[in-house]
Amino acid sequence: MSPYELGLLCAGAFLLAGLLTGVWKYRRIMVSAEAAAPQYVDIAHRAALMYSFACVVLALLAERSRWPDWLDSLAILVSVLFFALAVASYVLHGWLRDTDNQLARPHRLGDRTVPPAAMVAFMLALIAGEIGGLLILISGFLAGLA
DSSP: OOHHHHHHHHHHHHHHHHHHHHHHHHHHHHHOTTSOOOHHHHHHHHHHHHHHHHHHHHHHHHHTOOSOHHHHHHHHHHHHHHHHHHHHHHHHHHHHTOOSOTTSSSEEETTEEEOHHHHHHHHHHHHHHHHHHHHHHHHHHHHHHO
């Protein structure tokens, strides 16, 4: 599978996740006295839809990249891994209805807390992975223009 195809497949997976979380969001709105879904159900829905389009951008950059396919595929996979972990955390918080801000201290996860150092480490890894993957693809695209 080419990096372009990988990116499009991931886009399709996130679009499906966005549609499925949209059904969940709609159901929660319909049964809520306030006609509102839990905040993280809404966030999961919107994030999955946005990440689907982000994956299309990654696919298009990879399609025109001059770097080897393995590097472009790795860049896409690292970015997509962190996209997926973010959506999974939103789904989890939406399911548990344990917080309206996962970064507020203490970092709640159900009836437990996550150590602040773990949150910082995860966020730093997410930043490095998403931005690093994108920079690899952009630099490969720019090299292809030269």
